[in-house]
Amino acid sequence: MSTTDIPVSGHSRVESRAEKPRSLPVSDDFEELFESPLVGVALTAPDRRFLRVNKTLCRLTGYGQDELLEMRWDEITHADELDRSLELFDGVLEGRRNGYVLRKKYLRRDGNAFNAVVSSTPVRAADGSVDHFVSVVQDVSETTRMRSALAENEERLSGFYDVTHGFLWETGADLQITFLSRGVDQAVRMLPFDPIGSDPKQVVDAFLTDRELADGPRWNGFWTDLRARRPFEDYEFEWHSGDGITRIARANGYPQFADDGTFLGYRGTCTDVTEERLAMRKMEASNRRMLETFDNLGEAVALFDTDDRLVAFNRAYSEMFPVSEPTLLIPGARFEDLVRGCAARGLYSVDKQELDAFVTQRIRDHRNRPSQREHRLCDGRWVHVRENTTSDGGTLLIQFDVTQLKTTEAALQHAQKLETVGRFAGGVVHDFNNILSVIQGNLDLLRMNVGDDERNRDLVDQCIAAATRGAALTGSVLAFTRKRRAEPEPVNLVELLENMGRLIRSTVGDAVRAEFEIEMPSCVVRVDRNQLENAIMNLVVNARDAMPDGGRLMIGLEYGSPASLSVIPDQPASRKPVACLTVRDTGCGMTTEVLDSALEPFFTTKDAEKGSGLGLSMVQQFAVRSGGRVELFSEPNQGTTVRILFPVSFCRPAFTPETGNISAMDAATLKLSEAVPISGSAQRRVLVVDDSPSLRKLVVNVLESAGFGVTAAENGDDALECLQSRQFDLLVTDVVMPGTLNGCDLVRKARQLNAAMAILLTTGNVGDDAIFEMLETGDTPPLLRKPFRMRELLEQVRKVLTDDDAPD
Numbered sequence: 001m002s003t004t005d006i007p008v009s010g011h012s013r014v015e016s017r018a019e020k021p022r023s024l025p026v027s028d029d030f031e032e033l034f035e036s037p038l039v040g041v042a043l044t045a046p047d048r049r050f051l052r053v054n055k056t057l058c059r060l061t062g063y064g065q066d067e068l069l070e071m072r073w074d075e076i077t078h079a080d081e082l083d084r085s086l087e088l089f090d091g092v093l094e095g096r097r098n099g100y101v102l103r104k105k106y107l108r109r110d111g112n113a114f115n116a117v118v119s120s121t122p123v124r125a126a127d128g129s130v131d132h133f134v135s136v137v138q139d140v141s142e143t144t145r146m147r148s149a150l151a152e153n154e155e156r157l158s159g160f161y162d163v164t165h166g167f168l169w170e171t172g173a174d175l176q177i178t179f180l181s182r183g184v185d186q187a188v189r190m191l192p193f194d195p196i197g198s199d200p201k202q203v204v205d206a207f208l209t210d211r212e213l214a215d216g217p218r219w220n221g222f223w224t225d226l227r228a229r230r231p232f233e234d235y236e237f238e239w240h241s242g243d244g245i246t247r248i249a250r251a252n253g254y255p256q257f258a259d260d261g262t263f264l265g266y267r268g269t270c271t272d273v274t275e276e277r278l279a280m281r282k283m284e285a286s287n288r289r290m291l292e293t294f295d296n297l298g299e300a301v302a303l304f305d306t307d308d309r310l311v312a313f314n315r316a317y318s319e320m321f322p323v324s325e326p327t328l329l330i331p332g333a334r335f336e337d338l339v340r341g342c343a344a345r346g347l348y349s350v351d352k353q354e355l356d357a358f359v360t361q362r363i364r365d366h367r368n369r370p371s372q373r374e375h376r377l378c379d380g381r382w383v384h385v386r387e388n389t390t391s392d393g394g395t396l397l398i399q400f401d402v403t404q405l406k407t408t409e410a411a412l413q414h415a416q417k418l419e420t421v422g423r424f425a426g427g428v429v430h431d432f433n434n435i436l437s438v439i440q441g442n443l444d445l446l447r448m449n450v451g452d453d454e455r456n457r458d459l460v461d462q463c464i465a466a467a468t469r470g471a472a473l474t475g476s477v478l479a480f481t482r483k484r485r486a487e488p489e490p491v492n493l494v495e496l497l498e499n500m501g502r503l504i505r506s507t508v509g510d511a512v513r514a515e516f517e518i519e520m521p522s523c524v525v526r527v528d529r530n531q532l533e534n535a536i537m538n539l540v541v542n543a544r545d546a547m548p549d550g551g552r553l554m555i556g557l558e559y560g561s562p563a564s565l566s567v568i569p570d571q572p573a574s575r576k577p578v579a580c581l582t583v584r585d586t587g588c589g590m591t592t593e594v595l596d597s598a599l600e601p602f603f604t605t606k607d608a609e610k611g612s613g614l615g616l617s618m619v620q621q622f623a624v625r626s627g628g629r630v631e632l633f634s635e636p637n638q639g640t641t642v643r644i645l646f647p648v649s650f651c652r653p654a655f656t657p658e659t660g661n662i663s664a665m666d667a668a669t670l671k672l673s674e675a676v677p678i679s680g681s682a683q684r685r686v687l688v689v690d691d692s693p694s695l696r697k698l699v700v701n702v703l704e705s706a707g708f709g710v711t712a713a714e715n716g717d718d719a720l721e722c723l724q725s726r727q728f729d730l731l732v733t734d735v736v737m738p739g740t741l742n743g744c745d746l747v748r749k750a751r752q753l754n755a756a757m758a759i760l761l762t763t764g765n766v767g768d769d770a771i772f773e774m775l776e777t778g779d780t781p782p783l784l785r786k787p788f789r790m791r792e793l794l795e796q797v798r799k800v801l802t803d804d805d806a807p808d
Contacts, residue, residue, distance in 0.1 A: 040116075040137035046093055046130050048072040060116070060139055062109030073135070078105035078113050092122050093130055096234065097252065098271045103140070115140045169253075171265040175200060175226065178265065200226070207239040209246055229255040229263055236273065247274040300383075300399035306392065308335040308366075317399065335395070336363055349376040369395060374402065382406045432470075433764025434692040436787030440467045441698040444790040467787070488626070491532060493523045493557055493579060500533065504540050504555070511550035512543075518557045523579045525646040527626045535619045539583040539642050542616070546587025546640060556582040559648065577648045578628070584641040590634040598632060619644070684801065685709045685726075689719040689733035689746065690762070699732065702790050703797070716741025723753050730801060735763035747781060758800045762786060 034041045040057030042050055053068045061068070061076055077085050081104040088100040099121040105113045120135040170179035176197050195203045201223060205213065212219075225232055235251045253268030294301065300317035304310055310333045318329055328341050342348065343359050350358045358375070365371040370388045377383060384400045443464050450456045497516060505514045536555075543553050558580040590598060599620045616632075619642070623630045627647045634640040686708045690696040693714075700710045711728070713719035717739045723731075731750055735743035747759055764786035784796050 042135045044133045076107050081105050170267045173265050209238040212238045248277040302397045304395040349378050433786035434695050438694040440787050441790045488526045491529050508544045514553045516555050531622045535622050543585035551586040554584045578645045579648050581644045586639045589636045589638045684729040686730045687711050687728045689713045691737045715739040716746040730758045732760045760800050
């Protein structure tokens with residue numbers, strides 16, 4: 001026989017609205033019901049053990065009280081009824097229902113079965129958990145005899161259900177309401193009509209909130225199920241409880257049929273679950289916020305369970321996978337399958353021959369938690385992975401994109417390496433300039449004494465030209481290492497390019513056609529003229545070498561805003577106008593790899609005898625120090641374009657042959673002629689200070705040849721003793737020297753001893769803080785850079801002494 005729910009009473013009733021509930025102690029009601037001779041009553045524990053049974057239940061089952069108290073109720077339940085009974089019982093324990101009424105078979109002690117109706121109601125502890133059940137068992141075979149007893153106990157049973165914050169309801173075959181238990185009294189009093197005998201839809205519509213009434217399709221489906229006599233369970237809705245509070249109810253209803261199949265109506269329960277649902281909604285909102293926070297984390301996070309299966313991951317984690325396929329990032333995917341799948345799809349930047357070892361190590365790291373590792377993805381990004389064990393034995397994986405950090409670290413290491421190279425180069429260049437000064441000075445003297453011997457004169461000129469190229473190279477090194485202080489001045493780019501035109505055409509040769517694209521009359525920028533000329537010639541030489549079989553060299557000059565001239569996106573915006581100097585060739589061009597390294601110092605694709613690797617890097621350093629930048633473009637067999645952008649200065653200087661500067665390239669072609677006459681040199685005493693013996697000796701010889709009385713000192717300490725013991729008209733001193741006094745310190749002490757003495761500084765390295773300090777205060781004496789020609793030395797000495805003699 002199938003189990004069905006049955007009514008609590010055999011007749012329908014409704015309490016009068018004016019009738020007050022009887023106020024009897026629950027304990028008294030319960031004891032009266034428990035000792036009833038008409039129904040079996042039992043208290044059972046959540047583990048289904050009998051805690052207390054009345055005599056009627058013992059009589060119905062044939063067991064004694066002591067025997068039943070040693071048993072569980074499922075042991076006297078017929079096997080056909082056991083699954084349904086346990087399902088309803090567990091539903092109460094799990095909070096899915098609040099009691100149940102069930103028709104079922106019980107087993108007597110003699111093995112025979114009898115049909116009964118059991119009504120089981122939970123009694124809950126203060127924390128809401130089930131403390132015990134009150135079960136009422138009625139022998140259906142004695143229905144006639146029990147009918148009156150059930151009528152008497154109907155109110156009590158309804159009262160028990162009231163404790164559960166719900167009520168019972170019943171309809172007839174016409175679906176008209178025939179019974180509502182006392183738990184709904186307060187809400188019933190709201191109605192403008194008597195609910196008994198009313199249509200359920202009319203009653204429900206009066207109870208529902210406006211939001212519930214707006215959900216028409218859901219309720220239309222409910223009425224369709226009701227008319228089709230289908231059962232429904234855990235149907236939730238919002239309703240007005242009569243106390244001004246909107247509550248949430250959970251309804252269950254079961255159709256009732258006679259033995260011949262005739263539909264008798266519905267019986268069911270309705271339970272107030274407001275607190276439960278509100279708590280659940282708060283929890284859902286909290287979970288939703290937590291999931292949103294989890295998904296919006298900047299770090300990539302993934303969670304794996306104890307079986308190494310993917311449980312959850314956020315958006316940042318999915319974005320770590322350039323290959324996004326449903327078969328990879330899905331909940332339940334095994335970690336090992338995920339790693340191998342990513343490896344097979346080329347996610348990791350690992351050589352094929354090393355891929356298996358990488359995958360094996362990656363899986364080993366995952367299992368040996370906690371762990372940290374870094375690896376590179378196929379799109380060039382670097383990720384740092386941390387893995388830790390969760391409290392339940394799973395794995396929490398956090399991935400950070402450390403590409404920028406890696407780039408910064410590489411740039412820092414590169415800068416440190418360049419700083420080291422710069423310090424080394426500065427020291428080497430300082431000593432080398434001393435050597436070049438000696439070589440150039442002696443060559444100048446030799447050039448004066450070679451006479452009319454044309455062959456020897458050509459040999460000397462070639463040596464002078466080689467020494468001049470060496471000086472230009474040391475100048476490039478000093479410029480790159482920032483050891484040579486720039487001397488910015490207004491320079492008209494148009495006039496400078498016009499003056500360099502013949503030199504540029506002679507440099508590139510006849511096979512290369514040099515063209516100038518300049519459409520403006522003038523364009524003035526503030527830069528170091530010599531460094532700019534060197535930068536242009538470096539670009540011209542590079543272009544010539546890129547066209548060994550000939551081609552075209554285009555040099556252009558444009559003026560405008562940075563936005564109109566720059567072709568590199570994402571450059572800082574500026575409204576100040578700029579000048580763009582472009583050097584473009586039709587040569588062999590560069591590959592992407594070469595282009596990426598072209599601006600690095602000492603990088604060159606030329607033979608060691610043809611290139612130092614400082615050309616483009618020097619141009620880059622010069623442009624940055626001048627407030628501009630370099631843009632470099634090239635493709636194989638498509639030529640190369642170099643663009644230098646300078647901020648434009650609008651103070652154009654007057655230009656005359658007398659005030660014009662001699663370019664560094666033109667200076668290389670100067671030939672030493674007769675010594676510069678200096679009036680009154682025989683009466684002048686000069687103190688020469690330099691730590692290089694050969695250069696010191698050369699300078700002494702040249703000045704003595706010019707008629708000066710010369711005293712030499714090796715360092716600042718010796719020079720100070722000389723200054724303290726006698727008077728000098730001129731002090732010629734190097735800046736960088738060993739000992740306690742460098743050249744700048746010596747100058748300060750010399751001025752304290754003899755303020756009228758003329759001073760000339762020489763140096764091959766003007767990057768010292770001491771020189772910069774003097775330059776900033778405007779107290780710097782004239783400066784002669786090494787390597788210098790003897791004519792330049794004499795001209796500078798004459799100028800210093802002439803200025804010193806000039807009246808105030």
